[in-house]
Amino acid sequence: MTVSTDPLLRVDGVTLQYRTDAHLVTATYRVSFDVYSSDRFVLLGPSGCGKSTLLKAVGGFIQPVEGTIQLNGRKVQKPGPDRILVFQEFDQLLPWLTVLENVVFALTASGRMSAKEAREKAMHYIDKVNLSKFADSYPHTLSGGMKQRVAIARGMAMEPEILLMDEPFAALDALTRVKMQEELLRLWEETRFTLLFVTHSIPEAVKVGNRILLLSAHPGRVRAEMDSDGTDPVGSDGKTLSERIEGMLFAERPTKDQSDND
Amino acid sequence: MTNIATPPKRPEIYVTLEDTGFGVVEKPLSVWERLSSNAVLRKTILLVVLALIWELYARWLNNSLLVPTFGATVAALWDGLVSGRIIYAAFTSIKVLLQGYAVGLFFAALLTAFASATRVGADLLETLTSMFNPLPSIALLPLAMIWFGFGDGSTIFVLLHAVLWAVALNTHAGFRGVSTTWRMVGRNYGLSGIRYVWKILIPGAFPSILTGLKIGWAFAWRTLIAAELVFGASSGGGGLGWFIFENKNSLNIASVFAGLLTVILFGLFVENVIFRTVEQRTVQRWGMQT
Numbered sequence: 355m356t357v358s359t360d361p362l363l364r365v366d367g368v369t370l371q372y373r374t375d376a377h378l379v380t381a382t383y384r385v386s387f388d389v390y391s392s393d394r395f396v397l398l399g400p401s402g403c404g405k406s407t408l409l410k411a412v413g414g415f416i417q418p419v420e421g422t423i424q425l426n427g428r429k430v431q432k433p434g435p436d437r438i439l440v441f442q443e444f445d446q447l448l449p450w451l452t453v454l455e456n457v458v459f460a461l462t463a464s465g466r467m468s469a470k471e472a473r474e475k476a477m478h479y480i481d482k483v484n485l486s487k488f489a490d491s492y493p494h495t496l497s498g499g500m501k502q503r504v505a506i507a508r509g510m511a512m513e514p515e516i517l518l519m520d521e522p523f524a525a526l527d528a529l530t531r532v533k534m535q536e537e538l539l540r541l542w543e544e545t546r547f548t549l550l551f552v553t554h555s556i557p558e559a560v561k562v563g564n565r566i567l568l569l570s571a572h573p574g575r576v577r578a579e580m581d582s583d584g585t586d587p588v589g590s591d592g593k594t595l596s597e598r599i600e601g602m603l604f605a606e607r608p609t610k611d612q613s614d615n616d
Numbered sequence: 617m618t619n620i621a622t623p624p625k626r627p628e629i630y631v632t633l634e635d636t637g638f639g640v641v642e643k644p645l646s647v648w649e650r651l652s653s654n655a656v657l658r659k660t661i662l663l664v665v666l667a668l669i670w671e672l673y674a675r676w677l678n679n680s681l682l683v684p685t686f687g688a689t690v691a692a693l694w695d696g697l698v699s700g701r702i703i704y705a706a707f708t709s710i711k712v713l714l715q716g717y718a719v720g721l722f723f724a725a726l727l728t729a730f731a732s733a734t735r736v737g738a739d740l741l742e743t744l745t746s747m748f749n750p751l752p753s754i755a756l757l758p759l760a761m762i763w764f765g766f767g768d769g770s771t772i773f774v775l776l777h778a779v780l781w782a783v784a785l786n787t788h789a790g791f792r793g794v795s796t797t798w799r800m801v802g803r804n805y806g807l808s809g810i811r812y813v814w815k816i817l818i819p820g821a822f823p824s825i826l827t828g829l830k831i832g833w834a835f836a837w838r839t840l841i842a843a844e845l846v847f848g849a850s851s852g853g854g855g856l857g858w859f860i861f862e863n864k865n866s867l868n869i870a871s872v873f874a875g876l877l878t879v880i881l882f883g884l885f886v887e888n889v890i891f892r893t894v895e896q897r898t899v900q901r902w903g904m905q906t
Contacts, residue, residue, distance in 0.1 A: 415800060433803045443797045449902045450819040463805040463815065494903025512805075 360427070361388035362548055363412065363516055367421035370407050381407040382574035384421065387567050389516065392546045396563030396582075398553055400603060404574030405552045409520050412550060413439045425515060435464035438509040442521040444501045447493040447508075453480060454489040457508045464512065479511040480504070482541060499530040503537070510541065516548045523558070535561050539584070556596050556603075560586045568599060577602055684870040693874035702859065702878055709855035710882075712768050713840050716775025720832060723776060724783035731788050732817075738788070745785045753778040753839040757846055771843050778839040779832040786831070790824025791817050823899045830891050837886070841879055 365388070370381040381404030389395045397405040410416050412423055414433040423430040425437065438460075440446070447456050457476035461467055467475070480489055483503040493501055502522055509517050523531040535558060542549065553559050559566050560582050568578040578599075586594045593601070651657055667686050674685040684692075696702030727744075730737035753774045760770040794817055802816035818825070844857025856879055863871035899905045 413800075413804065415803070433800070433806075435804070435806045437804075439800065439804050441797055441800070443795075445795055446797050446801055448798060448801070448816075448819070449904050450822070450898070459815070460805050463802075463807050463811070465806070492902055 362391045362393075362426060363389040363550070364424045365389075365408075365412070365421070366424070368408070368411065368418045368423060369420035370404060370411055370416060371419050372407065372416065380573040382569070385569070385574060385576055386421075387576065387579065389548065389550055389565075391548055394542060394549045394551065394562060394564045396551045396553060396559040396566045397569060398556065398559040398563075398566050398599070399569030399574060399577075400571045401554060402571040402574075403569040405554075405569055406520050408569075408574065409439070409518050409550065409552050412516075413437050413518055435460075435466070435512055436515045438512045438514040438517055440502075440505050440509045440517065440519045440522045442524050444498050444525065446505050447501055449493050452490050452492055453485060453496070453504050456493070456504060457511050460508050460512055466512075475511055476507075479507040482510070482544070483507045483537070497530075498526055499534060502526065502534060506538065506541070510545065510547060513547075516550055519549065519551045521552055521554070524553070524555075531558075538562065556599050557586075559599070560584070560595055566599070568602060681867060681869055684873055688870040689873040689877060692868075692870035693877055696859075696871060696874050696878075702856075702874065705854055705856045705859040705875070706878055706882060709840060709844065709857070712771050712855065713775065713836060715768070716772040716840070717779055717833065717836055719772055720776045720779025720836070721783060721829075724780050724787065724828075724832075727780070727784045728787045728791070731784070732791050741784060741788055745781045748777065749781045749785070751777075753835065754842045754846070757843055771840065774839055774843050775836045778835040782831040782835060783825075783828040786824045786828025787821060790821025790828075793824065794820035823904050826891070826895065826899060830887070833886060833891070834883075837879075837883055 366386050367384045368386070369383050372379055372381060385404075385408060387395070397408060399405050407416060411418055412425075412430065414430050414437065417431075430437070447453075448459065451459055454473070454476055457480060458469065458472045461472035461475060462469055466472075477486070477489065480486055483506060485500060485503055485507065488496060488500065493504070496504070506519075506522070509519075523534045526534060538549075539562065541547075549562075551559075551562055553562070561584055563582050564584075566578075566580045566582055567576060568580065569575065570577045580595065580599070582595055586596050588594050589598060591598070645653075670683075671686040674680075674683045674688075677683055680688065693702065696705075727737075727741055731741035732738075756777055757770065757774055760773040764770040764773055798816055798820050802812050807815055840855070841857040841860075844855040845861050846857075856875055860872050860875035860879075863869075863875060895905070
């Protein structure tokens with residue numbers, strides 16, 4: 355089929371800027387990458403590389419000042435339920451709705467289905483993240499990891515073209531984080547959704563991604579695009595993938611420090 | 617000589633846990649401990665003590681024109697309830713109050729909508745609120761009587777003023793405090809316009825809105841009784857304020873106290889039963905109480 359050979363998401367020469375009270379900041383500069391269907395595409399980089407801004411731009415919350423973002427050949431212009439964001443913040447669940455209602459809300463707010471259908475689908479995905487027992491609980495009674503699982507269930511229930519995750523596990527404790535990464539991979543094995551995942555953790559990127567885009571900081575530019583099979587293999591240069599990524603990240607530092615000192 | 621401190625070598629310790637011998641793991645509290653942690657009971661006892669002090673003082677004073685006894689007040693209250701005069705008076709007051717409250721909420725909604733939609737609106741709301749909030753509503757009554765005549769119209773105007781600023785200010789502040797994450801979630805799922813307001817902004821701002829409603833209600837209730845005291849006579853209306861005023865004129869002091877007691881009881885009922893219930897079912901249940 356020709357469809358599968360075209361990229362699902364095409365980010366082409368995208369420059370993003372945002373305004374703070376005192377400055378106009380360039381978050382990314384001419385970043386290009388393609389995400390294909392069923393990719394687990396990771397945007398990796400140090401803080402300040404604009405990876406979260408890039409994700410929000412794909413979400414349609416920010417317009418690029420240069421370049422284009424296309425989903426299935428259509429230009430991304432505003433937020434929409436074909437690109438669902440999962441945030442880092444625990445308060446992404448609406449506290450006035452129960453776990454079930456949060457997922458149902460997502461399905462009915464977008465006008466996709468009736469309340470009854472939405473309920474069935476919501477229960478199906480809540481079950482997938484093993485939270486059926488908590489379907490009628492309010493979010494504030496859940497732990498951080500459980501809240502993130504609900505948020506993932508809500509995103510998956512929407513069956514979006516692409517699921518956008520903005521450091522979803524960064525606020526979790528280390529043990530929970532590892533468990534959540536494994537669970538995410540298990541869910542991907544089951545449904546093969548397309549994932550665009552932002553992180554600043556090298557091990558997380560290597561584990562979660564099948565393709566890693568490494569961004570440099572201030573402003574964010576593409577440094578490398580690598581494959582990963584999740585096992586952190588030793589490459590032909592005798593280094594593991596993590597070591598190579600780390601090398602690229604830290605190789606920049608001294609030159610940058612020197613130029614700062616000049 | 618270099619003196620390098622080294623921690624001593626110790627054996628490692630492994631313990632097999634056994635589930636016995638803890639002493640108390642969980643034990644029900646004694647009746648006394650449970651009773652003393654019941655706030656309602658403690659406050660009831662306090663009220664009984666205060667009533668007793670009142671009764672004793674009134675008997676010692678022995679001047680029913682200054683302070684009637686607690687017993688006489690309760691008797692007057694009972695008479696008023698049985699004869700229907702207090703019930704009628706309370707009903708009249710509440711009817712006007714609800715009208716004024718509703719009108720106040722309507723204008724608060726308009727003003728907040730305008731303030732949330734435009735920057736001019738926000739500036740207007742902030743300016744008007746800082747001007748009119750410190751102005752006691754009752755001070756507008758003389759003006760209201762000229763504009764709207766002697767009748768419910770004037771009272772409702774004054775109540776509007778009592779409710780409007782507190783509700784509008786709190787609601788606006790609540791809307792502005794709705795977290796960016798919730799806003800993004802709402803837009804992500806395709807909500808916009810009135811559905812976005814209804815499904816994201818209003819529930820997100822609900823703790824503030826509820827605070828505004830409570831403050832507005834308290835202002836309105838106090839203002840209403842005062843307004844009835846001032847011009848109940850001229851309008852011939854029969855609210856609780858008027859009931860108090862009339863009984864004072866006929867030196868029926870026990871009934872004055874009964875009227876005051878009714879004002880207190882109704883206020884307590886609304887604030888501690890109605891608003892409390894709403895709070896428990898919403899912001900407390902959602903873990904959003906500020």
